[in-house]
Amino acid sequence: MRIGLFSDHPPTSPGAASLLRLGEELERLGHRSIAFFRPRSRVGIRVFRLPRRGLRGLEAAISHTPFSLGRTAGRIARRNGLPHLHLLQGRWLEPWLSLPEPLRPPPGPVVRRALALVRRATWAGVESARVRDALLQVGIRTPIHLLPWETSLAAFSPPQGHDLRRDLALPPTARVLLHVGDLSRSGRFLLGAFRALVGPWPEAFLVLVGGGPAAEELAGEAQRLGVSPRIRLPGDIDPARLPDYYRQADVLLHVPGRAPKATPVLAAMAAGLPVVTTPGPALVGLVEPG
Incomplete structure (x- = not known):
C-alpha cells in the first residue's frame, strides 16, 4: 500500500522523527511510505504546493499535526475516498486536560482544530488511554486506537x-x-x-x-x-x-x-x-x- 505521511514539523525536527519512525515500520511491513513535511522558513510559515507526482497513487493518508498539512491530508483522503489515520499528539490537549473537568474552559483554537480533524478521520491514533478517554468524553465517535508510534520496534x-x-x-x-x-x-x-x-x-x-x-x-x-x-x-x-x-x-x-x-x-x-x-x-x- 502507498501511504502518505503528512506533518507540519520540519523534516529534521524531533516531531518529524517520530513520524519517520512510523514510516520505517510501515516499510518493514511491506508498504511504501511517502513523507510530506513543511519546509523550515526564516520568515515563519510560508505557503507552498505539494508535489502532485508524490500525491498520485496514494492509497491511505496519515496526518500528524492539526494544522495546514494535517488538514490537507484530510481533504485529500475525503476527495479520493482514502482511509485517513490522524495521530493525535497528546501535547496539543495536555494544557486543557491538566485541569479538572468542571474547571476546563472551552477548547482553544488548537484543540478545536485537533478535535475537528479527529472527527473527520477514519481512525484516530493516541499515545495514552488518558487522551483516548478525554476524546470519548467530548463526544468523539471516530474509532480510537492506542498506537505507540514514538517507539521503533525495528531498533x-x-x-x-x-x-x-x-x-x-x-x-x-x-x-x-x-x-x-x-x-x-x-x-x-x-x-x-x-x-x-x-x-x-x-x-x-x-x-x-x-x-x-x-x-x-x-x-x-x-x-x-x-x-x-x-x-x-x-x-x-x-x-x-x-x-x-x-x-x-x-x-x-x-x-x-x-x-x-x-x-x-x-x-x-x-x-x-x-x-x-x-x-x-x-x-x-x-x-x-x-
Missing part, C-alpha cells in the same frame, strides 16, 4: 552491538536498574529509593541516563548518601546505544510526570524489559499492577 531487532556493563565499567554479574529521562524531577527520588536496596541487594547498580545540570547535583547527592560507587551517570548517550541498553538491563525504573506519553516504558516493552513505576496519566491502559 530492537538487530544483533546487539553495545555492551552496557562494559561501557559503564560494571561487573559482569551486576543487576542493572535503568532509568532514562528527566533527572531534574526524578533523580533524587530514585537515589533515595535505591539507597534502601544497597544492603539487601549488593549486586544492584543504578544507571541514570540523562544530561543537564541535574547530573552533577545527583553525583554529589549520591556521595552524600554513600551509594556513589553503585551509581552511573553517563549523561545523554548516543540514541543508537539505547536499544541495547534496554535489552541488557534487568529492570526499568520510571517516574511518570504529567506528560501524555511514556516513551521509556514503551521502549522497555519493546525490549522485553520489566518496568517498575508509580501511577501516572500516561500509563493508564499501558501498565497494570503485578
Whole structure:
C-alpha cells in the first residue's frame, strides 16, 4: 500500500522523527511510505504546493499535526475516498486536560482544530488511554486506537552491538536498574529509593541516563548518601546505544510526570524489559499492577 505521511514539523525536527519512525515500520511491513513535511522558513510559515507526482497513487493518508498539512491530508483522503489515520499528539490537549473537568474552559483554537480533524478521520491514533478517554468524553465517535508510534520496534531487532556493563565499567554479574529521562524531577527520588536496596541487594547498580545540570547535583547527592560507587551517570548517550541498553538491563525504573506519553516504558516493552513505576496519566491502559 502507498501511504502518505503528512506533518507540519520540519523534516529534521524531533516531531518529524517520530513520524519517520512510523514510516520505517510501515516499510518493514511491506508498504511504501511517502513523507510530506513543511519546509523550515526564516520568515515563519510560508505557503507552498505539494508535489502532485508524490500525491498520485496514494492509497491511505496519515496526518500528524492539526494544522495546514494535517488538514490537507484530510481533504485529500475525503476527495479520493482514502482511509485517513490522524495521530493525535497528546501535547496539543495536555494544557486543557491538566485541569479538572468542571474547571476546563472551552477548547482553544488548537484543540478545536485537533478535535475537528479527529472527527473527520477514519481512525484516530493516541499515545495514552488518558487522551483516548478525554476524546470519548467530548463526544468523539471516530474509532480510537492506542498506537505507540514514538517507539521503533525495528531498533530492537538487530544483533546487539553495545555492551552496557562494559561501557559503564560494571561487573559482569551486576543487576542493572535503568532509568532514562528527566533527572531534574526524578533523580533524587530514585537515589533515595535505591539507597534502601544497597544492603539487601549488593549486586544492584543504578544507571541514570540523562544530561543537564541535574547530573552533577545527583553525583554529589549520591556521595552524600554513600551509594556513589553503585551509581552511573553517563549523561545523554548516543540514541543508537539505547536499544541495547534496554535489552541488557534487568529492570526499568520510571517516574511518570504529567506528560501524555511514556516513551521509556514503551521502549522497555519493546525490549522485553520489566518496568517498575508509580501511577501516572500516561500509563493508564499501558501498565497494570503485578
